[in-house]
Amino acid sequence: MFDHKLITFLTVAKVGSYTKAAEELYISQPAVSQQLKNLEEELNVKLFTYKKRKLHLTQSGKQLLLFVESLRSQSNKFKEHLHAIPKNKRPLHLAATQSLTNSMLPDLISFVNERHSEIILHCDVMNTKECLDQLHSGKLDFALVEGNFDTEQFTVRPLIDEPFIAVASPKLGLDPNREYKLTELLNFPLIYRESGSGSYAIMQQILGTQNLKVSDFDQRTQISNPETIKQVLEMGTGISFMYRGIVARQIHEGSLMEVKLHAINITHPIYLVYLNNNYFEKEYLQLLDEWLPTYHE
Structure with missing residues (x-):
């Protein structure tokens, strides 16, 4: 489901080298260069630049990286969603910070188990930075977090x-x-x-x-x-x-x-956080709108 040029772009952005990316992707270094050149021509922007002999993302490259990482995580989520349809079950991966494990997280888990038997929950507890890192890598659907953090790549909904x-x-x-x-x-x-x-x-x-x-x-x-x-x-x-x-x-x-x-x-505020432009946003917000009034009771 993922264009090979975007996979190459992600790999180069991760390892910071055309040669290392070629080794990781099991293709030649010229092939890596050609795929990135084709991508830059297609988008009509420069994605990488060299500074002091080190490869760096341009501002356009950084924006594309955020978009592609979001796209990749949602692609994986969508495949999981398709596999779950015949079983009338849908997995939901969420996390909450440790400060929310006393009341909010147990309440949400109880609500889902009582009202949504079609949802298979996978829950983790970690600090805010770890939650955001897991969202960024596509391992979580959404997180309940608190504190101050960079919201550029996330949709943030205040809860209470x-x-x-x-x-x-x-x-x-x-x-x-x-x-x-x-x-x-x-x-x-x-x-x-x-x-x-x-x-x-x-x-x-x-x-x-x-x-x-x-x-x-x-x-x-x-x-x-x-x-x-x-x-x-x-x-x-x-x-x-x-x-x-x-x-x-x-x-x-x-x-x-x-x-x-x-x-x-x-x-x-306590926040609900998920990646920007999320295909499953409506699903998350519907669950939130059902649960929050019961939590405040």
Whole structure:
């Protein structure tokens, strides 16, 4: 289903060399050059250029790469879709960030299993960067993500707005009724998510409002799992920043508390994300429109 010139273009863009692309495709280097020349003539644009003896994509080449990668992933998805038709089943590959595994992802899985027996779900949990990388490579249909990220090659649909708060154990002795400046919290150990996660990006945004950064905390520990972070916080070990929904039960039970911040009130969207110009967009949005009202109930 994929034009051989586009396959050659993708391969050269990936390996950065005509010779290496020829080896990977099991064709001659002149054949690679001719196919790219034909593609450039067909599109009437220059796709590659040399800078300091290294091959680089032009701006037109970069745009074509985004389009072709989207086309390739949708082509694979469509073939999977065709094979599923006789069985009255359709696979759906999705992922969510770890911050959404407490409520949103389980709720969506439950909804699909109860209302859409024709869908075979494949679910993964990873950070925002990993979700976007998997979308880009065509391994996911869509993802539920949070944080700040480049939206150029994705269609992004806000789902809900979620408060992003500072959290600690009452054991630390912080006053739940007082508003603290961020600088007053620097002496407490910071427990935080890994770079690449949406929570890390939003935390950086909060710190940046006061010209602060992670390294300004005297003691800090990076943990990639939100559940482990909650357990560490409950022991009175330090403070963290996360979505309120992740710790709603612990706050209600009193094992954790919100640390109110002076002049800082961050509410951040949770997004549905999929590749631009997606053939299955209508299918995704229909499922979203069915599920969201039940999630808010």
